[in-house]
Amino acid sequence: MSTGGPDAAARAPAETTSPEPDPAPSPPDRPSPVRAVPTASDPDPATVPTALRLRPPAQRVDPRAIRWWTVRSAIGGVLTLLPQLAGTAALAVVGLDGTVLLVTAAVTVVLAVVHLLVVPRVRFRVHRWEVTPEAVHTLAGWIRREWRIAPVARVQTVDTDQGPLQRLFGLSSVTVTTASSAGALRLDGLDAEVAARLALELTAAAQAAGGDAT
DSSP states (O other): OOSSHHHHHHHSOOOOOOOOOOOOOOOOOOOOSSOOOOOTTSOOGGGSOGGGSOOOOSEEOOTTHHHHHHHHHHHHHHHHHHHHHHHHHHHHHTTOOOHHHHHHHHHHHHHHHHHHHHHHHHHHHHOEEEEOSSEEEEEEOSSSOEEEEEEGGGEEEEEEEOOHHHHHHTEEEEEEEESOTTOOEEEEEEEHHHHHHHHHHHHHHHHHTTOOOO
16 A cells, blocks of 8 residues: 555656667677698698798709700611611612601601700700708609609719710719609709719718718
């Protein structure tokens, strides 16, 4: 039972309700800062030594290698053509038709000229090499290209080779034998002084890394 009467009811302030604020908009989705853990088949690039990552080797072979490859190809073409011409002459002496050998010789000449003009320049653009404190990089070939990386610690022997034609152009080759079933790495068309210095430095690096370069 109310004791205040109607006047008290009139004096009582009316209750007011404030409107509820709108919920704050949710922030947009962001990529998780947590990096996925790499698996064995997908190694973390940060853990892979820079020298062992697949990348183009930095050094080109010496430009004189173009002339060396050209002369070598010319000699090979002549050695292939001579037996065909000799056979054609022998058939003519005995009165037999040597047309087939003449056609074969003509095809040999065309192929040899194309080889002389194209292949040495393609090889020069493709062939590259680089030696870092961790690995030896080579890229070679012209139709089938071979890209190899050999850790310095696996180097067993380092040899230089200079044939008569290479000596004529002041070039040399370096052969790096490793403990790999893929065989040795060969760097052709290097300046003779660069090749000699490279062999010494690579041998010292292999010994420092615990390899068996002798």
